[in-house]
Amino acid sequence: MRRRRKRKSSYKVILALGFVFVGFCLLGAFALSKAFLSEDKTAEKTTISSSTASTSTSTVQSEEKAEEVSWQKQDEPVRIPILMYHAIHDMDPSEAASANLIVSPSVFETHIKRLKEEGYYFLSPEEAYKALTENSLPSQKVVWLTFDDGNEDFYTQAYPILKKYGAKATNNVITSFVENGNAANLTLEQMQEMKQNGMSFQAHTVTHPDLSVQTPERQSSEMTGSKSFLDSNLSQDTIALAYPSGRYNDTTLQTAGQSYKLAVTTNEGLAEYSDGLLSLDRVRVLPSMTADDLLASMRAS
Numbered sequence: 001m002r003r004r005r006k007r008k009s010s011y012k013v014i015l016a017l018g019f020v021f022v023g024f025c026l027l028g029a030f031a032l033s034k035a036f037l038s039e040d041k042t043a044e045k046t047t048i049s050s051s052t053a054s055t056s057t058s059t060v061q062s063e064e065k066a067e068e069v070s071w072q073k074q075d076e077p078v079r080i081p082i083l084m085y086h087a088i089h090d091m092d093p094s095e096a097a098s099a100n101l102i103v104s105p106s107v108f109e110t111h112i113k114r115l116k117e118e119g120y121y122f123l124s125p126e127e128a129y130k131a132l133t134e135n136s137l138p139s140q141k142v143v144w145l146t147f148d149d150g151n152e153d154f155y156t157q158a159y160p161i162l163k164k165y166g167a168k169a170t171n172n173v174i175t176s177f178v179e180n181g182n183a184a185n186l187t188l189e190q191m192q193e194m195k196q197n198g199m200s201f202q203a204h205t206v207t208h209p210d211l212s213v214q215t216p217e218r219q220s221s222e223m224t225g226s227k228s229f230l231d232s233n234l235s236q237d238t239i240a241l242a243y244p245s246g247r248y249n250d251t252t253l254q255t256a257g258q259s260y261k262l263a264v265t266t267n268e269g270l271a272e273y274s275d276g277l278l279s280l281d282r283v284r285v286l287p288s289m290t291a292d293d294l295l296a297s298m299r300a301s
């Protein structure tokens, strides 16, 4: 009897152990399937970033960061400060005539440092387009840094500072200057390198004429020529144009719309959808502006 009972109870123990074993197996299978699922997701994410990005690790990182940004629809119409810089270097006395276009590197650094400290998000042209057309923002504080003319000091002076603070910026390039290898302008190699680190290059026409006084044909060739140069040499879809000296007429607006999604002027103000995507206001940055002045102009205009 005692033996039998013992046997019976050992059967029970075996049975219980069996249940526990099956339980563990089920749990294990569940955990494994979850792990595989999340691995799939990671793989998918990696595929996305590697298919759009190049060999540079920093590009992949910044793209992954961009993916994490969550955009919020806004109740009020979105208004974006598009800052307009030209040259960044210490002015030579011989350049006095264009003094207003030259910001010293030390002043420029105070601007970028402050924007970063204040928590501003630096928009790319594509993000600016998304913000304006979808009335949506990746952050309550956004800014689009633009530079006109493709000066070489964008590479030698501005770029190291922008990189230091993790800021993205756009340079609007005069493409014939690049093509002709003008010493004072950016080269394709410099642009390609900077593009790997978050900088964008958009159009500023082929030869920088006053578009408002050109024939429709000339306006068109200035705009399509600069776009195709940038598209093919930087392997991109160039979406934005800056009008030389901010000059344009009705023909300019119509023609710009055939090649570009956005165009910026030199009219003072914050950019908003209701102003028209092809005549966006900008905030002119003067060499005398302190970081405080800059922030005030971004709010007030």
Ligand SMILES: [Zn+2]
Pocket (backbone or CB within 6 Å): 148, 149, 204, 208, 244, 245
């Ligand atoms: Zn210009």
